Amino acid sequence: MGEGLPGTSGEAGELRGRLKGDLVDRLGLSAISSMVSGGDPARARAELEVACQAILNTRGYEGLGDEERAEVVRQVIDEVVGLGPLQPLLDDDTVTEVMVNGCEHLFYERAGEIHAAERVFESADQILMVIDRILAPLGRRLDRSSPIVNARLANGDRVNAVAQPIAIDGPVVTIRKFSNRISTLDQLVERGSLPSWYAQLLRWAVLLRSDIAVAGGTGSGKTTLLNALSCEIGTAERIVTIEDSAELRFDTHPDVVRLEARDASIEGSGEVTIRDLVKNALRMRPDRIVVGECRGGEAIDVLQAMSTGHDGSLTTLHAGTAEEAVLRIVLMSRFGMDLPTDIIEEQVASALDLIVMSCRMADGARFITSMSAVSRAEDGGVRLDECVAFDRSRRTWHLVSEPPCVARAVADGTLDREEVEAWRRSAS
Structure with missing residues (x-):
């Protein structure tokens, strides 16, 4: 990374401190403050670099090579401006x-x-x-x-x-x-996070307005996949995104409303929660609701939105498996509404269509792993049917079964039969 200066860290710190002190003596604190607050960081850095180079040409800085000079100047300017x-x-x-x-x-x-x-x-x-x-x-x-x-x-x-x-x-x-480097399913395919046939299946799931939850651990790529799925939503549809910190990006979609939660002020007022935003989003005529992450009571509101005319909604949550994802959704929903577990499980079964898992391997590689179809079990609980399996040791994918939405779409003509047959051959 080229961060080092010659000598020990103490000597490097002393050199930076001396140069910074000489810079203040030469320009004055008021002049430096004016540069920093002037609203043009690039110009401030350029002017300070000239002053630092002039100082390094004076006595007391002999013996520094060109690389060391450039490095100490950069570090001092980073401290002053950056x-x-x-x-x-x-x-x-x-x-x-x-x-x-x-x-x-x-x-x-x-x-x-x-x-x-x-x-x-x-x-x-x-x-x-x-x-x-x-x-x-x-x-x-x-x-x-x-x-x-x-x-x-x-x-x-x-x-x-x-x-x-x-x-x-x-x-x-x-x-x-x-990271704005990955915003499409094709880019995830190029990176090796999933095969092209799996990406096509996810693309169809979004097209067919499946309600999808992306689950995985911290840093597993949930938000990246959520962004890629969101970018598959048609431009004729109105999207409302709800996040703790706005990260989702839509480069070409013309009708996106981005909402962001807000913490309470120091005085304890002004808090706007994810749950507040989900409720408000229902009044904004959304075709799709995208919730960056379900962490609490808002889960019940997301489920209700999925069940009451907002098909094709997307969200993420922390979970290690599809089964854990269902348990977490049920638990979080109980925070939002005190209902019996079996009632909430029925809500989950009727609201969610797919759970897609993401993971980060020990070497840092990220993969979109399994996909499970969600439906109501005979006993009234939640049934999970694995559609895509992932072999962690071989890092390979296997199509176990098709999500029900594919056959329905072929039957009603939404998907072209020949295109689906070609996809089935590629996935086998």
């Missing part, structure tokens, strides 16, 4: 997540694997200064009275910050970077 050690990681498109664990540890995720960064923060105050720089434009703050903050940056990156006394070993920051 986000310090976080800046090169946020600028790197291959980095998908950044994690600060106090002063001594800074990690980042690339291609599903976690690595330790070469450069870390020098003090808790430096971390808090960076957090404040992130949150200030959003009208948020992190302190002892409000030690947990969730926010979204202008570019869609999701930020969670935790400070003392909640974070015992110093401020903790987690930044989930929004």
Whole structure:
């Protein structure tokens, strides 16, 4: 990553500190502050780089090579204008997540694997200064009275910050970077996350207005798949998306309403929950409702929406298997409405059509794994029929059975019989 400077980390920090001090002496705090707040970060960086290079040409900085000069200048400007050690990681498109664990540890995720960064923060105050720089434009703050903050940056990156006394070993920051590199099923096929015949099956499921829940663990690619499925919705349909932090992107769809939940203010007012937004979305004439993730009582509202004329809705949830996904939906629905379990299970069976699983393997690779059709069991509970099976050891897929929607669509002419027959041959 090219983050290192010659000598020990202490010497590198001393060099940065000296250059920053000389920069303040040369330009003055007011001039630097004016540059930083001027609204043109690129121009501020260019002007500060010129000043830093001029300082490095004076006495006291002899012996630095061209690469070392460029590196120390970049690091100082990152601290003055950017986000310090976080800046090169946020600028790197291959980095998908950044994690600060106090002063001594800074990690980042690339291609599903976690690595330790070469450069870390020098003090808790430096971390808090960076957090404040992130949150200030959003009208948020992190302190002892409000030690947990969730926010979204202008570019869609999701930020969670935790400070003392909640974070015992110093401020903790987690930044989930929004990836705009994958937004279609075809791109997932190219990456090897699923075969083309499986992608076609998912494409048909969206076309046929199946209600789909995407389930998986943290970082397994649920949101990426949800975005790809959402982009298969026809442009004649009106979409309402509901998220904790708005990550879904629609580059070409003309009729998308994006709603985002909001935490309570410091005074304890102004909270807008996912459940509030789901209820409000029903009044916005949606053809499709896409809920970024079900985490609580809103699950019952999503199920009711799916069952009352909003077919083709999509959501995600945390679960390791399709069976666990059903249990979680039932549990979360009971948070939203105190109904007997068997009544909620009937609601699940009538509302959901498909559960699609995603997973992240030990080496960081992400796959769209199994698909299960959801229906009502003879005893009134939820029946799951595996449609697509995934062999984790071989990383291969097998079509077990077709979802019922395919045969129905062929019978009523929605899908072309010859096209489906060709697909069946490719999937066998």
